[in-house]
């Protein structure tokens with residue numbers, strides 16, 4: 792297991808009483824090269840160390856990340872005063888391309 796995953800798991804555990812600790816900022820690159828940043832909810836980690844985010848194919852982030860997979864995540868844990876920054880590449884899964892994966896996470900979402 793990579794060290795960052797061990798540290799992140801520890802931070803999440805230490806901040807488990809604070810629901811806002813499960814939000815982080817996801818930045819992508821706009822179609823003209825400009826930065827875009829927004830808040831998203833942490834939905835877990837895959838076995839191969841990808842952060843999971845659930846979104847909508849109608850959103851700008853979907854269009855942007857399909858066009859340019861470069862992304863950055865910035866995540867601050869106020870309780871432990873730790874900041875994580877991940878420079879990464881998005882691996883997008885849609886219902887059309889990986890129905891079982893998308894369905895398994897969709898089923899975990901609340902109705903709200």
Ligand SMILES: Cc1cc2nc3c(=O)[nH]c(=O)nc-3n(C[C@H](O)[C@H](O)[C@H](O)COP(=O)(O)O)c2cc1C
Pocket residue numbers: 814827828829830831832833844845846847850851852853
């Ligand atoms: C606390 C919070 C959590 C959010 N979580 C998500 C999320 O998990 N997925 C998502 O697509 N948008 C989430 N949003 C909305 C995004 O921040 C953003 O407004 C929306 O996805 C449209 O972004 P885009 O047009 O850049 O794609 C969240 C917003 C807030 C304030």
